[in-house]
Amino acid sequence: MGRSNKLITMTQINTQTLASDSDDLIVKCAQLTKTFRDFWLRNRVTAVDGVDLHVGRGEVFGLLGPNGSGKSTTIKLLLGLLHPTSGRIAVFGRHPREVSIKKRIGYLPEESYLYRFLNARETLDYYGRLFHQDRRRRQRRINQLLEYVGLDKVARRPVGEYSKGMQRRIGIAQALINDPDLLILDEPTTGMDPIGTRQIKDLILDLRCRGKTILLCSHLLADVEDITDRVAIMFGGRIRKAGAIGDLLTRRDVTTISAPLLNAEEINALDQVLEKCGKQIDRVDHPRQKLEDLFLEIVHEAQREGLATSGATSGGRTVDFLSGQQRGAHLPEDTNPHQLLDELTQDKFVPVASEPSLPDPMSKSELLEDLVNAEHEKKQPKPSEQVPATPKKEDHVDRDLLNDLTE
């Protein structure tokens, strides 16, 4: 509990630091409004209405809301694909329509808007060219990305023949082709199976550890809760609530105690102890495993047993890829996913420990202590509690701990 409180406090400190330091603001919107007009220039609908939005460097920011709340429109405004009716936007301190800032942005749209007649390799080659990448660098990154998203074996098939999930994977690969500093993901898990969903969440966490800023737009709240630092909840084009995920979700009026299995006598004894403090147990139950974890465990087990199925080969490999086990089935012997991600981000990799927005030295040492302690609690990890601490650690600590956490 103490550790959680410390981490939440850290998140608050980091958020305040980012908000107060304008140089570290990657995305900044002030009173952003977008009104769509019809052919006769009559106002038809206000999709975004006076939105104030700040996303700091190295932050995973979640933009939440039901369908039609204005999330995608906000993202398209940030990318310069739509013009704001009023208000101001700055991405990396520049106007979003400036071509130069797009060199630092990766974008995954809500659907995979890919050329159906190109295959996966040609698709990535095309987007690589748009970033002025020379042939050698392009080919290296394409090979790494195809391997990373698990499409290297089907890279010659036209994208039009891909399943929706495979198209999302190639969409993710194209978003990473330039090793972006800001990754904008619009409904990234749409159409993905639980394996792919888990992969994307792990990718986001890994990228955040490498100092990347991620703007995540989704209405799948469970996914967002696991990985974001801060969220803004939109409805009707307006931000209704915004803040650090821990602040928004933690219930301060209730305490949950986790312990090995207790019988009735032990529970009664515990209740008596509480009665002495003038309190009582409200509810006793067994914690439930997450369905996602159960699913991954079953697929992983099937993979280990070598069961064949028409669609499981890819899934099995992906599970291996995610868990870092049985690499022979998917990755070369001397490769692991973090190493691959290191290679993908090595061009502009800046150790997060050198980030200027570090809190005071005291906080840093506490952070490291928390990360080490977290190793003992990895049987029931809660990424939303663990990840906010990682951006502020030294590189070697980061690598070791992340590998441990993943494996």
Place this chain on the structure above:
Amino acid sequence: MKLTGWRWLVIWAGSALCGIGIVAMFSQQRLYLGALVTYLLFGLFHIAWLVYGFVKWRYLRPVKSTALAVLSTWIAGFLSWLAFGIGSPGLGAVLIGVWAMVIGFHLGLWLLRLFLSFGHPVCGVARTLVDEAIRRRAPLVFIVLLLVMLPIMPFVMDPQDLLRYRIQTFITWSMIAASALLSLMTVFLAVGTITSEIQNRQILLSMSKPLSRLNYLVGKWLGIVSLNLLLLTVCGTAVYTFTMMLARQPAKNLQDRIAVHQRVLVARVSKAPLPRSEAGFRQQCQERLDRIRAENNSYSMVGQSFDQVSPAIRREVEKYVRTRWYAIGPRMTQVYRFSGLRPAQQYGDRLQLRIKPKSGGATPNNSGLVYLNLLINDRPYINPNTNVQGVPPIAENTYHILPLDTQDIDVNGELLIAITNPLVKGKDQSSFSFNLEDGLEMFYRAGSFEWNLVRSLLIVWLRLAFLAMLGLTAGTFLGFPVACLVCLIVYIAAAASGFLAESLEFYSALPSSKLPLWERITGTASLIWALFSSGDLWGGLKVVIRLIGTGFMLLVPNFGTYNSTPLLADGRLVSSQLVLYAAGQIGLVWTAVMAVVGYLIFRSRELARVIV
């Protein structure tokens, strides 16, 4: 050692070379049985190895291309052998032609993709467009049609026609087919690529990358014009090859054979005749002007001499005098001076005097023949090919070529031709005249057919480049059907601009173009008011329609001036000057104007649609 696609390719090529070498060695030693056995063994291995490689490594482009090229060569060779065997050499030639064009296209495509493989956004967009063109159905249909139609065309000509007519027909229709199919492909591709990307939102991804909208448009345009250049190169090669193949076929007679080489497969310059005395011609013009003024006092610019009147009046007067000069009455002689013929002496070929007399009345004995006498530099005409003196009776309203020796050209590069309307069997013949445009011309060779074809294809390519930009511009703000319709209307209007302008003049009368601009505007307004107020609604509407049509024609480039196909088929020179003008007017001015318009629209356009 693991067998990879590249090793397969090396083994395949190596085995082919080994097989050829061993067969050659056996043949050299006259061991024909050994050569045959080796040939069969290597042949079987070769086929098996090829099919195996194609099945296993077809995803590798070099393997796939090699295997497809070899397999298609075998199939085309076998089918054409069958066609020759069953007595259909035309079908065999068509098959070989289609195969050659497809292989040539693929080879060119490989080069084009290589050319566009630079890591620049413009090249990336262009290369993707080329891929789109060859992998999507709509553009591919036109490409396939083009690659199939051209080889068929030489074999659907009537073999009873004169050879030169067959060649001219083939050149004309093959160029028209290539131009039309490529124009349609360009419109559908240019419009389709933009509208489909906006509709299917691929453009959102492209525009979220560091790709400016200008680079996007330029990349699309570069892709289309590169593809057009490749296709025109393939088509041009096919047109040339089939033309040469046709030219080797038996001609109807010697004159036909000579005509093929001197009037079709050449690049000739034509010269119109000049008056013998420039001063005399101007004197006649002045007299005509004075006569008009005497008959009509209100004729403009009274008192001014011929040199001072407006260009429109001068042209009108000159046309009248020239028409009279082109007419030759009974027992009359007109002298025509052809100048600037010095370049003709460089090539050494014969000069060609082309005449098309039109009788003003009945021809002698209603034979349809016209008699005329010809003096070249005051000497009687002698045909240098046949050494026969004089001109035989010639059919009226028909083009006739009279060969002349270049030695008759004087030091100033001039030649005097005197044409006399003689007595026929002691009787006067009706007067005859020549059409002002092409009734009397002197031709001389000024280049080769090959370069003429190249220049002609260049002009077609420039027109397609404009069309590509027009399609892209229309696609930036219109939907696919409307944009295609607009492009086709503009293109057809541009191609037929001369005809349309003339049609508009006949459709409804407007105040004369000889009047000053202000008077024309007020006159037009008065005319419309007068027609509507008098109840002639239809008449007024026609004037309005003509004004709209005239305004539209001002916005459309004049492609009629740059139609090189008739020149090519008629063996006339498509001059470098014409190509340069086309490059300037179509390639630079109109395409650039269209590009600027397209960019301005595209720059301000919101690419995403409402999603709330």
